[in-house]
Amino acid sequence: MFTGIVTDVGELVRVEDHQGALRRLTIHSAYEAAGIDLGASIACSGPCLTVTGMGPRPEGGSWFTVDAAAETLARTTVGGWRAGRPINLERSLRIGDELGGHLVSGHVDGVAEVVARDDVTADEGEGGAWGPTARFTIRAPAGLAKFIAEKGSVALDGVSLTVNSVESDLFSVFLIPHTLQVTTLGALKAGDRLNLEVDQMARYAARLAEAREQGY
Missing domain, CATH: 2.40.30.20 (Elongation Factor Tu (Ef-tu); domain 3)
Structure with missing residues (x-):
């Protein structure tokens, strides 16, 4: 874990x-x-x-x-x-460690694709002296979009991120300067592929809803 x-x-x-x-x-x-x-x-x-x-x-x-x-x-x-x-x-997480992101199993669900990267500069009022920030639009693979919710969590190439918006199979994440600097995500560009793990709670909730609909 x-x-x-x-x-x-x-x-x-x-x-x-x-x-x-x-x-x-x-x-x-x-x-x-x-x-x-x-x-x-x-x-x-x-x-x-x-x-x-x-x-x-x-x-x-x-x-x-x-x-x-x-x-x-x-x-x-x-x-x-x-x-x-x-x-x-x-x-791996040890008992007593700080849970700074969200629970991630390391079991990748599929491969997502970067559709667009929008860098936000100090001229636009964000980033400033702390460095640039970036907004990424990501396409989820078939069958996984239903597990991704606005303000929910995803792991992209092992990095815990909060989902900003969702539209069909596209979702966006916003990366702060620190994340861009200390992970590989700072080098991402359109067309790059990412290992995607959806939030475990979303997966279980979807399965429970499916079972309820099917009557068991």
């Missing part, structure tokens, strides 16, 4: 395929190796992946490996990742 609050942006340094069904990813991180356990769960730009190896780096920080199975490669953007890609990282 995660919160959607990114704690490091790592770098994917190696991608290795094994018999077409498994992909091993090696990631460099600022996390201390001593704080990463074999078998631990780390959210990597959305998907929850299991640590299969780790160690310290001479220059500081750590490297770790995670394996992505066929289901992950088919349902997320991981299948298109290449070495050099920055990765939003979050270690």
Whole structure:
């Protein structure tokens, strides 16, 4: 379980395929190796992946490996990742940790697409001395739009965000300067694809409504 609050942006340094069904990813991180356990769960730009190896780096920080199975490669953007890609990282939630975003499982529901990016400058009265802000319009994949509600929560590439508006399969999110600076979302542009996880409460509420309509 995660919160959607990114704690490091790592770098994917190696991608290795094994018999077409498994992909091993090696990631460099600022996390201390001593704080990463074999078998631990780390959210990597959305998907929850299991640590299969780790160690310290001479220059500081750590490297770790995670394996992505066929289901992950088919349902997320991981299948298109290449070495050099920055990765939003979050270690799993511990009892007693602050829940700063919303409850995120790391189970990606589908891949969304950036339709438009509108940067808001100080001349427009926002951002100011704190840096630029940006409004993104996102298209939800088929079947997932019904789970996205105005003022509700979504996770995009592992980042917890509040939905500003919804119209059909399009929704918008507004990113503050801090989020643009400390996650990979600051580099987004129209046409980019994102791992989308809808709010778990919305998913359960929709399922309950469906069951009620069907009489069970």
